[in-house]
Amino acid sequence: MTTPTATTDAEALIESLDRKSALHKFHHVLHKYPWISPGLVLLVAIIIFGLLNERFWAISNLSLITQQVSIVATLAIAQTLVILTAGIDLSVGAIAVFASMVMAKTAAEQGVPGPIALLLGLMVGTAAGALNGFLITRLRLPPFIVTLGTLSIFTAITLIYATGKTINGKYLPDFMLILGTKIQIGSFKITYGVVVMLLLYAIFAYVLRNTAWGKHVYAVGDDPAAASLAGIQVNRVLFSVYLVGGLVLAIAGWIAIGRVGAASPSIIPDANLESITAVVIGGTSLFGGRGTMIGTLIGAILVGVVSNGLVLAGLDQAYKVLAIGILVIVAVALDQWIRKVRA
Numbered sequence: 067m068t069t070p071t072a073t074t075d076a077e078a079l080i081e082s083l084d085r086k087s088a089l090h091k092f093h094h095v096l097h098k099y100p101w102i103s104p105g106l107v108l109l110v111a112i113i114i115f116g117l118l119n120e121r122f123w124a125i126s127n128l129s130l131i132t133q134q135v136s137i138v139a140t141l142a143i144a145q146t147l148v149i150l151t152a153g154i155d156l157s158v159g160a161i162a163v164f165a166s167m168v169m170a171k172t173a174a175e176q177g178v179p180g181p182i183a184l185l186l187g188l189m190v191g192t193a194a195g196a197l198n199g200f201l202i203t204r205l206r207l208p209p210f211i212v213t214l215g216t217l218s219i220f221t222a223i224t225l226i227y228a229t230g231k232t233i234n235g236k237y238l239p240d241f242m243l244i245l246g247t248k249i250q251i252g253s254f255k256i257t258y259g260v261v262v263m264l265l266l267y268a269i270f271a272y273v274l275r276n277t278a279w280g281k282h283v284y285a286v287g288d289d290p291a292a293a294s295l296a297g298i299q300v301n302r303v304l305f306s307v308y309l310v311g312g313l314v315l316a317i318a319g320w321i322a323i324g325r326v327g328a329a330s331p332s333i334i335p336d337a338n339l340e341s342i343t344a345v346v347i348g349g350t351s352l353f354g355g356r357g358t359m360i361g362t363l364i365g366a367i368l369v370g371v372v373s374n375g376l377v378l379a380g381l382d383q384a385y386k387v388l389a390i391g392i393l394v395i396v397a398v399a400l401d402q403w404i405r406k407v408r409a
Contacts, residue, residue: 069384078367081391088171089331090303094213096347099358100348100349100350100351100356100357100358100401100404101348101349101358101360101361101364102349103279103349103397103400104194104199104347104348104349104364104365104397105310105359105364105366107347107393108364108367108368108369108371109370110366111371111375112371113240114375115371115374115375115376115378115379116405117379118375118379119375119378119379121378122374122375122378124308125253125254126253126255126372127374127378128254129254129255129256130374131370131371131374132256132260132318132367132370133256133257133259133260133325133366133376134365134370134373135253135367135369135370136257136260136263136321136325136335137259137260137318137321137325137334138334138337138341138344138366138369138370139263139362139363139366139367140262140263140266140269140314140317140318141158141162141314141315141318141334141337141340141341142340142344142345142348142362142363142365142366143158143266143267143270143311143313143314143359143362144158144195144310144311144315144318144341144342145158145311145341145342145344145345145362146308146345146348146350146357146359147270147283147310147311147360148307148308148311149287149342149345149350149351149352149354149357150283150284150287150307150350150355151283151286151303151304151307151345151354152286152290152352152353152354152355153202153209153210153304153307153354154209154210154213154285154342154352155198155209155213155308155311156210156213156214156217156338157194157198157208157213157216157217157319157338158311158315158337158338158341159217159218159334159335159336159338159341160217160219160220160221160224160315160338161191161195161216161220161312161315161319162191162217162221162315162316162318162319162322162334162337163189163220163224163319163322163330163332163334163337164190164191164194164319164327165187165188165191165221165222165223165315165316165319165320166187166226166316166319166322166323166333167224167233167319167329167331168186168187168190168227168228169184169186169319169320169323169329170183170231170233170242170323170328170329171227171228171329172186172267173242174237174238174239174259175233175235177263179239179241180238180239180240180241180242181241182333183239183242184241184242184320187268187316187319187320188292188313188316188317189193189316190314190316191312191313191314191315191316191317191319192309192312192313193312193322194216194220194312194315195308195309195310195311195312195313195315196305196308196312197330198212198213198216198308198312199304199305199306199307199309200305201216202304202305202308203301203302203304203305204301204337217306217338221331224331225331228329228331230331232328232329232330232331232333233328233329233330235323235327235373236326237322238328238329242320243260243323243324243327244258244324245257245259245262245320245321245323245324245325246258246259246323246325246326247324248294249261251324253284257324257325258324259321259325260308262317262321263321266314266317267359267360267362267363270359271359271360274358274359279303279306282298282303283303283307284355285298286298286300286303286304286354287353287355287356288353288354288355288356289355290326290408297356305379305390322334340369343365343393343394344362344365344366344368344369344370345357345362345365345392346365346394346397346398346401347362347368347369347393347394347397348361348362348364348365348366348368349361349363349365349397349401350362351401352398352401353401356401361399368377368393369390372390372393373386373387374388376389
């Protein structure tokens with residue numbers, strides 16, 4: 067005959083196992099879908115800021131947030147590709163600005179047609195990315211050191227080339243400013259720059275998920291030695307990531323021109339930090355091999371929501387820095403926990 071104590075102990079054990087099983091399943095879900103956690107945080111942030119100030123939920127304000135994040139979100143695409151390979155790119159902002167100044171200066175001062183000026187800027191951005199890739203793969207230098215160096219190099223070249231001057235939009239052909247044109251969707255307004263940004267996310271989300279190149283990017287980030295043994299050309303994949311990233315950064319420079327209505331050497335001063343923040347908050351692992359484009363997009367929007375919400379709440383922007391810092395630490399800690407998942 068089973069005693070009451072034995073029955074109670076058995077029930078407690080079963081309840082404990084059920085709790086562990088539920089946590090284990092949740093752990094696996096977060097590992098498989100890393101965008102879920104930032105998505106939940108974004109939802110909570112939208113609710114809280116809306117309760118603090120009803121203007122936050124206004125269609126006009128949500129439209130503004132969408133337009134504001136278009137530049138950083140595009141930069142974060144290139145940053146995501148690099149971080150997926152367990153690298154980091156501190157030069158994303160410098161490359162984007164350099165490419166944008168080449169586009170603007172050749173169009174405004176040399177009279178080059180807008181489409182040709184854009185092509186030149188895309189070539190410059192791609193070449194800059196290729197330089198990073200070459201130094202990392204051929205000279206086997208750490209990505210952090212290489213991109214820290216090229217950050218200074220591209221910033222200096224831009225200042226010398228542009229002589230530190232801003233090129234006003236009135237001197238630029240309409241084609242260079244087209245991505246700043248607004249599109250009315252009901253009472254919601256977006257720009258062509260936002261459309262281009264979303265198209266890039268759709269393209270790279272598909273590429274990473276459904277192509278051999280995308281699978282190779284994940285494999286190289288997860289374990290380069292194992293990837294090499296599997297026949298993957300690790301250096302070739304790494305070089306291609308920086309090459310493609312440079313092209314995306316040049317497009318970000320074009321979006322920035324349209325968004326601001328001008329080209330300036332200081333157009334996106336916090337680009338590097340904000341792009342890394344968006345990627346990390348979005349669930350991409352700094353150790354490589356895990357992350358999604360949808361997560362990065364959510365991370366970029368979350369940064370924009372926090373910034374806008376704090377302003378409407380009447381708080382100093384110092385609280386934005388504080389909030390973003392906390393989010394980054396929490397995101398990295400969560401990533402560490404998620405990576406411990408066991409089958």
